[in-house]
Amino acid sequence: MADLQKRLCVGCHLSVADGYEAMGATALELDASTFAFFTRNPRGGGVRALDEDDVARLRLLMSDHGFGRLVAHAPYTMNLCSAKEETVSFARRSMAEDLAHLELLPGNYYNFHPGSHVKQGVDEGVRLICKGLNEVLVPGQATTVLLETMAGKGSEVGRSFEELARILDGVRHDELMGVCLDTCHVWDAGYDIREGLDEVLEEFDRVLGLERLKALHLNDSKNARGSHKDRHERLGEGALGLGTFRRIVGHPVLRELPMVLETPNDLEGYGREISLLRTLAADSGQER
Numbered sequence: 001m002a003d004l005q006k007r008l009c010v011g012c013h014l015s016v017a018d019g020y021e022a023m024g025a026t027a028l029e030l031d032a033s034t035f036a037f038f039t040r041n042p043r044g045g046g047v048r049a050l051d052e053d054d055v056a057r058l059r060l061l062m063s064d065h066g067f068g069r070l071v072a073h074a075p076y077t078m079n080l081c082s083a084k085e086e087t088v089s090f091a092r093r094s095m096a097e098d099l100a101h102l103e104l105l106p107g108n109y110y111n112f113h114p115g116s117h118v119k120q121g122v123d124e125g126v127r128l129i130c131k132g133l134n135e136v137l138v139p140g141q142a143t144t145v146l147l148e149t150m151a152g153k154g155s156e157v158g159r160s161f162e163e164l165a166r167i168l169d170g171v172r173h174d175e176l177m178g179v180c181l182d183t184c185h186v187w188d189a190g191y192d193i194r195e196g197l198d199e200v201l202e203e204f205d206r207v208l209g210l211e212r213l214k215a216l217h218l219n220d221s222k223n224a225r226g227s228h229k230d231r232h233e234r235l236g237e238g239a240l241g242l243g244t245f246r247r248i249v250g251h252p253v254l255r256e257l258p259m260v261l262e263t264p265n266d267l268e269g270y271g272r273e274i275s276l277l278r279t280l281a282a283d284s285g286q287e288r
């Protein structure tokens with residue numbers, strides 16, 4: 001019974017604009033026990049000098065309040081498998097810098113979109129992503145790097161578990177790697193987590209191994225299954241519906257993972273969704 005009462009590790013995406021400790025304080029106000037943030041401006045590439053004292057204060061806050069692992073997010077513009085050489089080298093440099101910074105916040109996750117191969121084909125995309133990761137990952141680093149499951153918009157790599165498995169197969173230090181499952185993305189990619197959550201997880205296990213699953217992005221979807229659109233919706237207001245999220249927070253494997261909301265919401269809306277998820281989790285605990 002003890003594990004049923006364990007607190008859900010849930011939070012939302014927060015702005016890093018006011019620093020690291022400020023994100024922790026905001027998370028507490030929202031009753032969150034994890035959060036995500038962009039490691040740099042998601043559109044541009046700039047990164048400001050890291051205030052080490054600020055980061056240290058966040059670490060203290062996190063341990064005082066029993067936070068789970070954070071799920072930092074690489075900028076969307078980072079494309080390890082672009083057709084442009086300078087984009088690829090910029091992506092590798094950014095990732096290396098981000099990982100170096102995250103050494104100040106050890107034991108957390110760094111999630112990234114594998115990339116878009118832009119007409120080069122999946123094979124070349126996978127090859128470039130692996131090459132980048134093999135250049136950037138440092139054996140013994142304190143951060144686990146997560147591949148995000150993608151909706152398959154345009155030429156996105158990572159639209160199927162098989163594509164993610166191919167990337168993991170090509171990474172030398174794959175002990176530093178895991179997967180972050182985005183509920184909107186897998187649904188848009190065609191996986192029926194609404195009616196067949198267990199079957200999808202069985203497939204994940206067969207193709208990737210469930211031990212690779214390290215974090216979840218909880219988003220409802222504005223579109224039908226297989227649409228490849230990637231438009232997030234608030235929980236319960238999209239095609240997935242509240243029942244899907246009830247099953248997720250009640251699931252023996254999934255409920256142990258950090259869960260991050262990326263729904264179209266302001267902070268107040270995030271607070272409501274966090275409390276909704278805690279309620280759903282508590283209900284499912286009683287039902288067992």
Ligand code: FE
Pocket residue numbers: 073113148
């Ligand atoms: Fe993402």
Ligand code: FE
Pocket residue numbers: 148182217262
């Ligand atoms: Fe996501």
Ligand code: ZN
Pocket residue numbers: 182184185230231232
């Ligand atoms: Zn998305």
